[in-house]
Amino acid sequence: MSLKIQPDLHYAKSDEWVRVEGNEAVIGISDYAQDALSDIVYVELPSAGDTFEAGKPFGVVESVKAASDILMPVDGEVVAVNDSAIDAPESLNSAPYESWLVRIAMSNPSQVDKLMDAAAYEAYCETREH
Numbered sequence: 001m002s003l004k005i006q007p008d009l010h011y012a013k014s015d016e017w018v019r020v021e022g023n024e025a026v027i028g029i030s031d032y033a034q035d036a037l038s039d040i041v042y043v044e045l046p047s048a049g050d051t052f053e054a055g056k057p058f059g060v061v062e063s064v065k066a067a068s069d070i071l072m073p074v075d076g077e078v079v080a081v082n083d084s085a086i087d088a089p090e091s092l093n094s095a096p097y098e099s100w101l102v103r104i105a106m107s108n109p110s111q112v113d114k115l116m117d118a119a120a121y122e123a124y125c126e127t128r129e130h
Helices: 031-037 083-087 109-114 118-126
Strands: 016-021 024-029 040-044 057-063 067-071 076-081 102-106
Touching (some): 031 057, 040 083
Antiparallel strands (some): 024 102, 040 057
């Protein structure tokens, strides 16, 4: 299986990706996650202004196979939600790295350093059963 992993992103063990833009983080789900879920049919996301701690669920992705919590990789407050991901959840399958879910203002940007880089995430994915 050939996974797409973006070299410029950070990854959580729960398969979320983070792109840092200044003090904000753009968050989505990885190619590994969308592939494991298969056909995504529904996405539930929080509202702007909601705050979350790292490791806590902030949304749900449902596929024809299962529903999965989406976990917040870093502490922060939601500043924007990608409505197009809610309106067209299949975009998470076709373009997982273009289809972001939320943008947050990070309360502790150094938490990003605890996430995996692309090489570590790729090695981590290779150790898992699908």
